[in-house]
Amino acid sequence: MTRTFRTAAVIGAGTIGLSWTALFAAHGLTVRVSDPRPDLAEAVDGALAQAAPHLAARGLDVTGLADRVHIAAGVTEAVRDADVVQENGPERVEFKQDLFAALAREAPGHALLLSSSSAIPSTEFTEELADDAAARVLIGHPFNPPHLVPLVEVVPGERTGEDAVRAAVDFYASVGRTPVVERREIPGFVGNRLQNALSREAVYLVEQGVVTPEELDTVMTNSLGLRWATVGPFLGSHLGGGPGGYRHMAEHIGTSMQRMWATLGTPSQNPDQRERLIAAVEQAYGSSTYSELTETRDRRQLAVLSALDGADKEEN
Incomplete structure (x- = not known):
């Protein structure tokens, strides 16, 4: 470890921020959470209760989990003693510019300033920061929910310091994640670009009547x-x-694959097509609630992770 991480600030308590909160607390960090939502305390309590069984299944001690999480009155209070800040705000450059100016001003000088941004490179919202502040800002993009899905894309900006990159890798590894450092900024980073490339073809295939949304998921x-x-x-x-x-x-299949690339589709997604797609997805999955679907997803993801752990242990 290049640094010691004892206190984390989570700024923004939507789905991603709440998941980070549970993960950080389960790894023994003191976590201070800030969000203007009026139901923040209830949302945190609910998220911790929901995540605790998942974290316990991954071998973590969740005893006293809620005792390590504190509701902050605002950003200043949340980041005051932080060793690391994880931002989870809206995907708007202007919003992040203002927020990271405040984080750089209010957080201790040693604190890592990390963003969960899923598409916006940090260079786009750190232009107005001084060099020493920009040096500790970088992307730490997770996949939902981050307390279960291991990947974190670590993406430095043009002025991010090498020590901050190393510290971010150490931090995410210390909370059981799998950090991958990406060598160049690109909108959407790697994971979301792959996801969107596949999603584009999936939408096209449904639009063309080749399969239904449910059938494509089955494939x-x-x-x-x-x-x-x-x-x-x-x-x-x-x-x-x-x-x-x-x-x-x-050498032997590449030519036919290239011919197939030329036939990959671009969905029209005009209003009528978009509405038909939405209706088809709702018909496939609308009979279950969001909570039911996420519970099924998370249970299955845990099963995959546990199976892979078992296979790796047998291999070693």
């Missing part, structure tokens, strides 16, 4: 989702090439 969860959860696209292709590996795949 994914029974093929690519299963494969990619264990090996990822490149290793999957390397194995798909047989003993000749990725070279064989590229």
Whole structure:
């Protein structure tokens, strides 16, 4: 560890911020949460109660979890003694510019200033900051819910310091995440760009009447989702090439794959098409509540993580 992390400030208590709060507290940090929502205390209590069984299933001690979480009266109080700040505000450059100016001003000089931004690179909202402040700002983008899904994309800005990058990697590893440092800023980073590329084709296939939304999800969860959860696209292709590996795949199947790339679709998503798609998704999943669907998702994600843990232990 390049630094010691004892206190975390979570700024913004939507779905992502509340999940971060539970994760940080489960790893023994003191967490101060700030959000203008009037039901903040109730939202935090509910999120901790919901996340506790998941965290316990991952081997964490959730005894006294709520005792480590404190509601702050505002941003200044939340970040006053923070070693790390995790921002989870709206995806608007102007909002983040103002907020990070306040964070740089109010947080201790050693505090890491991290953003959960899912699309906006930090360089876009740190232009007005002094060099020493911009040096400790970077993206720490999770996947929902971050207390379960391990990946955190660590994306430094143009003026982020190398020590801040190393500290961010250490911090996320210390709370059980899998940080990946990305070498260049690009809108949407890596995970969301991959997700959007796949989503674009998924929407196109439904628009064209090839499959329904539910059928497409069945295709994914029974093929690519299963494969990619264990090996990822490149290793999957390397194995798909047989003993000749990725070279064989590229040289012998690459041409036909390139022809297929040319046929990939762009959804029209005009108002009528968009409404039809929404109606189709609602028909497929609208009979269950949001809570029921998320419970099923999280239970299955836990099962996948536990199975992979078991496989890794057997391998070692």
